[in-house]
Amino acid sequence: MIADIDGNASVSNATGKPLTKRGEATRTRLLEAAEVVFAEQGYHEASIVKITERAGIGLGTFYLYFDSKQSIFEALVIDLNRRVRHSMAEAMAGTSDRIAAERAGFAGFFRFTAQHPALYRVVREAEFVSPEVLKLHYTRIVEGYEAGLARAKESGDIDRRLDPEVTAWALMGMGELIGMRFLLWERDENGLPPAQLDERVFTAMTQMIDNALAPRREGNHDD
Amino acid sequence: MIADIDGNASVSNATGKPLTKRGEATRTRLLEAAEVVFAEQGYHEASIVKITERAGIGLGTFYLYFDSKQSIFEALVIDLNRRVRHSMAEAMAGTSDRIAAERAGFAGFFRFTAQHPALYRVVREAEFVSPEVLKLHYTRIVEGYEAGLARAKESGDIDRRLDPEVTAWALMGMGELIGMRFLLWERDENGLPPAQLDERVFTAMTQMIDNALAPRREGNHDD
Amino acid sequence: MIADIDGNASVSNATGKPLTKRGEATRTRLLEAAEVVFAEQGYHEASIVKITERAGIGLGTFYLYFDSKQSIFEALVIDLNRRVRHSMAEAMAGTSDRIAAERAGFAGFFRFTAQHPALYRVVREAEFVSPEVLKLHYTRIVEGYEAGLARAKESGDIDRRLDPEVTAWALMGMGELIGMRFLLWERDENGLPPAQLDERVFTAMTQMIDNALAPRREGNHDD
Amino acid sequence: MIADIDGNASVSNATGKPLTKRGEATRTRLLEAAEVVFAEQGYHEASIVKITERAGIGLGTFYLYFDSKQSIFEALVIDLNRRVRHSMAEAMAGTSDRIAAERAGFAGFFRFTAQHPALYRVVREAEFVSPEVLKLHYTRIVEGYEAGLARAKESGDIDRRLDPEVTAWALMGMGELIGMRFLLWERDENGLPPAQLDERVFTAMTQMIDNALAPRREGNHDD
DNA sequence: AATGAATGAGAATTCATTCAT
DNA sequence: GATGAATGAATTCTCATTCAT
Numbered sequence: 001m002i003a004d005i006d007g008n009a010s011v012s013n014a015t016g017k018p019l020t021k022r023g024e025a026t027r028t029r030l031l032e033a034a035e036v037v038f039a040e041q042g043y044h045e046a047s048i049v050k051i052t053e054r055a056g057i058g059l060g061t062f063y064l065y066f067d068s069k070q071s072i073f074e075a076l077v078i079d080l081n082r083r084v085r086h087s088m089a090e091a092m093a094g095t096s097d098r099i100a101a102e103r104a105g106f107a108g109f110f111r112f113t114a115q116h117p118a119l120y121r122v123v124r125e126a127e128f129v130s131p132e133v134l135k136l137h138y139t140r141i142v143e144g145y146e147a148g149l150a151r152a153k154e155s156g157d158i159d160r161r162l163d164p165e166v167t168a169w170a171l172m173g174m175g176e177l178i179g180m181r182f183l184l185w186e187r188d189e190n191g192l193p194p195a196q197l198d199e200r201v202f203t204a205m206t207q208m209i210d211n212a213l214a215p216r217r218e219g220n221h222d223d
Numbered sequence: 224m225i226a227d228i229d230g231n232a233s234v235s236n237a238t239g240k241p242l243t244k245r246g247e248a249t250r251t252r253l254l255e256a257a258e259v260v261f262a263e264q265g266y267h268e269a270s271i272v273k274i275t276e277r278a279g280i281g282l283g284t285f286y287l288y289f290d291s292k293q294s295i296f297e298a299l300v301i302d303l304n305r306r307v308r309h310s311m312a313e314a315m316a317g318t319s320d321r322i323a324a325e326r327a328g329f330a331g332f333f334r335f336t337a338q339h340p341a342l343y344r345v346v347r348e349a350e351f352v353s354p355e356v357l358k359l360h361y362t363r364i365v366e367g368y369e370a371g372l373a374r375a376k377e378s379g380d381i382d383r384r385l386d387p388e389v390t391a392w393a394l395m396g397m398g399e400l401i402g403m404r405f406l407l408w409e410r411d412e413n414g415l416p417p418a419q420l421d422e423r424v425f426t427a428m429t430q431m432i433d434n435a436l437a438p439r440r441e442g443n444h445d446d
Numbered sequence: 447m448i449a450d451i452d453g454n455a456s457v458s459n460a461t462g463k464p465l466t467k468r469g470e471a472t473r474t475r476l477l478e479a480a481e482v483v484f485a486e487q488g489y490h491e492a493s494i495v496k497i498t499e500r501a502g503i504g505l506g507t508f509y510l511y512f513d514s515k516q517s518i519f520e521a522l523v524i525d526l527n528r529r530v531r532h533s534m535a536e537a538m539a540g541t542s543d544r545i546a547a548e549r550a551g552f553a554g555f556f557r558f559t560a561q562h563p564a565l566y567r568v569v570r571e572a573e574f575v576s577p578e579v580l581k582l583h584y585t586r587i588v589e590g591y592e593a594g595l596a597r598a599k600e601s602g603d604i605d606r607r608l609d610p611e612v613t614a615w616a617l618m619g620m621g622e623l624i625g626m627r628f629l630l631w632e633r634d635e636n637g638l639p640p641a642q643l644d645e646r647v648f649t650a651m652t653q654m655i656d657n658a659l660a661p662r663r664e665g666n667h668d669d
Numbered sequence: 670m671i672a673d674i675d676g677n678a679s680v681s682n683a684t685g686k687p688l689t690k691r692g693e694a695t696r697t698r699l700l701e702a703a704e705v706v707f708a709e710q711g712y713h714e715a716s717i718v719k720i721t722e723r724a725g726i727g728l729g730t731f732y733l734y735f736d737s738k739q740s741i742f743e744a745l746v747i748d749l750n751r752r753v754r755h756s757m758a759e760a761m762a763g764t765s766d767r768i769a770a771e772r773a774g775f776a777g778f779f780r781f782t783a784q785h786p787a788l789y790r791v792v793r794e795a796e797f798v799s800p801e802v803l804k805l806h807y808t809r810i811v812e813g814y815e816a817g818l819a820r821a822k823e824s825g826d827i828d829r830r831l832d833p834e835v836t837a838w839a840l841m842g843m844g845e846l847i848g849m850r851f852l853l854w855e856r857d858e859n860g861l862p863p864a865q866l867d868e869r870v871f872t873a874m875t876q877m878i879d880n881a882l883a884p885r886r887e888g889n890h891d892d
Numbered sequence: 893a894a895t896g897a898a899t900g901a902g903a904a905t906t907c908a909t910t911c912a913t
Numbered sequence: 914g915a916t917g918a919a920t921g922a923a924t925t926c927t928c929a930t931t932c933a934t
Contacts, residue, residue, distance in 0.1 A: 023914075042351055044267050047907060058916040060911080069908065121350070127403075128265055128348050135408065138400075159434060163427035169404045170397040170431055177361075177396025178389065180350075185358065204386035208393055211382060212435035245897070270924065281899040286926070468913095468918070488797055490713055493903065504920040509905070571797050573790070573849075574711055581854065584846075605880060609873035615850045616843040616877055623807075623842025624835065626796075631804065650832035654839055657828060658881035692893075716928060727895040729932085738929065 013065050027065045029055040031079065034072050039118035043073060043129050074133045077126045080119060081137045085144070087112040098152035099213060103206050105145070106175055110197040113179045117193045121184065124176075142168045158213040171209065178205055237290050250288045252278045254302065257295050262341035266296060266352050297356045300349050303342060304360045308367070310335040321375035322436060326429050328368070329398055333420040336402045340416045344407060347399075365391045381436040394432065401428055460513050473511045475501045477525065480518050485564035489519060489575050520579045523572045526565060527583045531590070533558040544598035545659060549652050551591070552621055556643040559625045563639045567630060570622075588614045604659040617655065624651055682734050696734045698724040700748065703741050708787035712742060712798050743802045746795045749788060750806045754813070756781040767821035768882060772875050774814070775844055779866040782848045786862045790853065793845075811837045827882040840878065847874055 013019055019027060033055035037046045048069055052059045066072040091108030095101040113120045126134035145168035152158045182201045186194050236242055242250060256278035260269045271292055275282050289295040314331030318324040336343045349357035368391035375381040405424045409417050459465055465473060479501035483492045494515055498505050512518040537554030541547040559566045572580035591614035598604040628647045632640050682688055688696060702724035706715045717738055721728050735741040760777030764770040782789045795803040814837035821827045851870045855863050 020914085026914085044351075048909085049907075059918095060909095060916050061914075063909070064914070125351050127344070128267075128351065138404070159430075161430055162434075163423070163430070166401065166405075166424050166427035167431055169400050170428055173396040173398070173400025174393040175396070176400060177392050181361070181392045200386070201389050204389035205393055207384055207386070208390055208435045211385075211437070211439075212431045214434070216434070243897080249897080271926085272924080283899055283901095283927080284897075287897070292925075466918080472918080490797075494905085495903085505922095506906080506920055507918075510918070515904075567796070574713075574794050574797065584850070607876055608880075609869070609876075612847070612870050612873035613877055615846050616874055619842040619844070619846025620839040621842070622846060623838050627807070627838045646832070647835050650835035651839055653828075653830055653832070654836055654881045657831075657883070657885075658877050660880070662880075689893085695893085717930085718928075728897095729895050729930095730893075732930070733893070 023065075026055075026057060026061065029057065030062065030065055030072065031076060034076050035079075035119065035122075038073065038076060038122045039116070042121075043069075043125050070130055073122075073126070074130050077123055077130070077133045077137060080116075080123055081140055084109065084112050084120075084123075085141060088141070089144075098148065098155075098157035099210055101148060102171070102209055102213065106171075106205070106209075107202070109175050110179060110183065110202070113183050114194060114196045117184050120179070124180075138169075138172065142172055145171060152213075156215055159215050161216075162213065167213075174205065174209070236288050237286060237294075246288075249280060249284065252280060253285065253288055253295065254299060256280075257299050258302075258342065258345075261296065261299060261345045261348075262339070265344075266292075266348050293353060296345075296349070297353050300346055300353070300356045300360060303339075303346055304363055307332065307335050307343075307346075308364060311364070312367075321371065321378075321380035322433055324371060325394070325432055325436065329428070329432075330425070332398050333402060333406065333425070336406050337417060337419045340407050343402070347403075361392075361395065365395055368394060375436075379438055382438050384439075385436065390436075397428065397432070459511050460509060460517075469511075472503060472507065475503060476508065476511055476518065477522060479503075480522050481525075481565065481568075484519065484522060484568045484571075485562070488567075489515075489571050516576060519568075519572070520576050523569055523576070523579045523583060526562075526569055527586055530555065530558050530566075530569075531587060534587070535590075544594065544601075544603040545656060547594060548617070548655055548659065552651070552655075553648070555621050556625060556629065556648070559629050560640060560642045563630050566625070570626075584615075584618065588618055591617060598659075602661055605661050607662075608659065613659075620651065620655070692734075695724075695726060695730065698726065699731065699734055699741065700745060703745050704748075704788065704791075707742065707745060707791045708785070711790075712794050739799055742791075742795070743799050746792055746799070746802045746806060749792055750809055753778065753781050753789075753792075754810060757810070758813075767817065767824075767826035768879055770817060771840070771878055771882065775840075775874070775878075776871070778844050779848060779852065779871070782852050783863060783865045786853050789848070793849075807838075807841065811841055814840060821882075825884055828884050830885075831882065836882075843874065843878070 013023060013027070030051065033051045034046075037050050037054055041050070046069075048062055049059060051072070052062050062072075066075070088105045088108035091104040091111065092101045095104045123134070123137060126137065142165075146164045149158065149162070149164035149167055153160055153162065153164060178201065179197075182197055183194060186198075188194065236246060236250070253274065256274045257269075260273050260277055264273070269292070271285050272282060274295070275285050285295075289298065311328045311331035314327040314334065315324045318327045346357070346360060349360065365388075369387045372381065372385070372387035372390055376383055376385065376387060401424065402420075405420055406417060409421075411417065459469060459473070476497065479497045480492075483496050483500055487496070492515070494508050495505060497518070498508050508518075512521065534551045534554035537550040537557065538547050541550045569580070569583060572583065588611075592610045595604065595608070595610035595613055599606055599608065599610060624647065625643075628643055629640060632644075634640065682692060682696070699720065702720045703715075706719050706723055710719070715738075717731055718728060720741070721731050731741075735744070757774045757777035760773040760780070761770045764773045792803070792806060795806065811834075815833045818827065818831070818833035818836055822829055822831065822833060847870065848866075851866055852863060855867075857863065
């Protein structure tokens with residue numbers, strides 16, 4: 001069972017009862033510990049003991065707040081989804097035209113990924129742990145995209161021939177693989193991940209997106 | 224140690240000795256069984272017992288050919304990589320210009336994914352099982368892409384301002400997420416995966432790629 | 447890492463945490479079961495399942511208290527060492543001169559071996575399972591011997607020309623092989639091991655030791 | 670089934686058939702390989718594959734010459750026994766009185782142990798692998814000892830009150846533990862085992878044995 | 893006489909989950 | 914609310930031995 005993606009996921013325990021103040025604090029510590037452990041070790045290497053030890057609470061206590069290992073993982077992915085979208089929305093706020101918004105959205109996404117590389121891998125791992133929650137994650141991000149593209153299409157900010165839905169998924173895919181290749185895989189001479197996406201890469205990608213989205217003059221050679 | 228991605232991966236056993244004819248047959252049966260089991264159950268649900276049972280082979284025999292579950296998984300990913308690239312190369316053969324080749328490449332990729340949906344998820348899971356082999360997989364595919372784009376750039380078939388490397392990874396990412404969304408997730412009323420990518424989606428994606436790559440007339444509005 | 451040979455070996459679990467009362471009881475049951483199983487079957491025939499089954503405890507529980515089969519084996523040897531030394535010390539208490547003490551010490555050693563023949567074989571097997579712990583075992587016993595011999599030498603109770611260290615190891619060796627030959631190997635007509643060392647053997651051995659240690663009159667023929 | 674301890678153990682294969690010349694060579698190579706492997710790794714770490722690989726012959730071939738892992742181990746112990754006894758007999762040859770013979774015998778034993786430390790550990794391990802063959806080993810050595818002591822007793826070369834059998838076992842035990850402590854355990858600053866028993870230790874031990882065996886004048890204080 | 897592929901019983905070990913305190 | 918001892922199914926891997934070639 002997947003918690004409501006937006007609602008305050010932290011108000012009930014594993015059996016659905018509302019939490020006391022103390023209980024809420026415990027739940028939060030568990031989630032924070034899970035974040036670190038899943039990021040460092042991945043889903044299968046992580047264990048409930050590692051999480052509770054890191055959280056500084058008793059093993060049995062875990063089950064007062066979560067049904068299972070999978071359930072805390074899902075809660076974490078949902079939380080991360082909110083944070084990624086927040087990072088993107090923040091970056092897009094105040095942009096004027098659609099193309100600018102697009103760039104800003106990508107920048108926000110890459111910023112989050114660069115700051116939490118391992119954590120973003122957790123989101124990707126959801127595909128194999130809890131496909132449902134991954135769908136939720138992608139869908140939620142794409143929804144915003146798609147709406148924006150639809151509006152931009154109406155207003156002529158982007159090429160009228162584009163399909164908002166497919167375009168949104170395509171852009172998302174570009175961001176994911178560029179992020180994986182140039183953020184998650186990239187290490188400097190000290191073996192550290194880069195603090196942000198390389199300027200060259202970002203520019204090159206932007207160029208391509210501009211091309212893809214820009215409205216076309218009548219008479220372009222494309223059919 | 225990851226076997227050579229192209230070389231005859233099937234000529235040595237777990238200790239590096241070359242195989243007899245009988246040995247080669249056994250190794251093949253193991254790989255075929257692994258393909259089914261990993262595809263159906265995912266890496267962590269799969270087990271060596273399940274693989275050998277499906278292969279109709281004694282448990283201990285497994286270890287004559289592979290070091291570990293991870294090692295047969297890697298061998299499988301390498302094999303799949305070859306097949307995906309084959310599917311793409313086949314589709315691209317005989318295309319004239321770059322844009323046509325691009326479309327054909329995607330078509331080949333989607334064809335493979337549609338025919339082996341679960342199998343392609345295996346490749347994606349490599350990110351969490353054996354990152355090295357996933358790098359190999361992507362890199363190998365991207366290399367071909369990149370070389371093609373570089374040539375097309377020279378000949379003016381595509382926009383001169385594009386960066387072949389970044390563009391190649393971006394295109395790859397588009398293909399992956401479109402494939403995941405519209406092939407892996409999609410089920411018809413009988414719960415069956417589609418036999419091929421929806422025409423509408425493919426067209427929409429092609430439109431976008433055409434936009435992204437098409438050479439620009441002088442005086443275009445881009446910076 | 448080998449636990450302190452004398453300290454309360456029973457106060458911590460496999461991860462070093464101190465034990466609750468319940469935990470201590472479980473650990474004791476495991477050690478008692480291990481004693482029986484190792485004695486009856488030897489190290490390699492013994493298995494953790496056999497130990498936990500005998501202890502009436504779940505398999506997984508074993509690993510809460512010991513790291514591995516080797517680690518419980520070492521704990522057992524250390525425990526046996528304490529008991530052998532106790533048996534010897536008890537026998538020697540109250541003896542007046544050194545020669546008498548020597549005899550008593552041997553008697554104590556043989557008493558323990560006769561009462562736990564299989565168990566004493568466990569100690570000997572440590573040579574091949576955990577040489578370090580065997581060293582500890584022998585060294586601890588020899589230390590006491592050596593100190594006694596050194597004092598006896600000072601006081602003229604034994605031959606001044608003897609080297610306490612070498613003599614101690616030699617005496618220990620005599621005891622071990624005599625014990626093996628005349629206690630571990632010996633079976634009566636019912637196939638039962640003897641309840642104690644044969645009087646004749648003990649007397650003969652004592653004679654020899656008396657000879658070896660007794661102080662010499664001036665003018666003896668030796669070098 | 671234990672092969673005849675003295676007879677040419679190498680004239681038949683696992684099924685008892687006499688060997689051809691070629692077969693005899695193969696059997697010898699197996700025994701030589703087993704010697705190295707058992708010495709380096711101990712009985713349980715050793716494996717048939719390791720032995721046959723070292724011998725440079727096929728795995729299946731092993732079973733043409735030996736019934737089992739235990740059976741080649743026994744053959745090896747028997748062979749070592751012959752060599753130890755040879756080393757001792759050689760050293761004792763030509764000594765005049767019993768005490769001198771005793772010293773020489775020990776010297777021969779220590780020489781063998783110093784030259785093949787790991788190998789001698791193999792013999793000791795027989796206690797846990799094949800107690801029967803260990804009995805044979807000790808008994809054979811002790812027999813010679815005992816006979817010599819009996820004769821010396823008759824001739825007045827040693828103390829008349831000693832029991833030849835018990836004395837022989839006691840001397841054997843002394844040798845074993847002294848050897849273990851001062852040859853097997855001892856390492857120089859380079860971690861290498863000593864090439865021979867330390868002079869001081871040998872002298873000290875000899876002193877003690879002299880004491881133990883030397884005939885007593887009338888009127889000695891012993892009863 | 894020689895080979896080595898195949899076997900499967902058996903071993904150690906892990907960990908999500910339960911439940912009595 | 915909190916705890917942590919107990920559990921056992923499940924997994925990976927080893928290796929002595931067999932047998933068809």
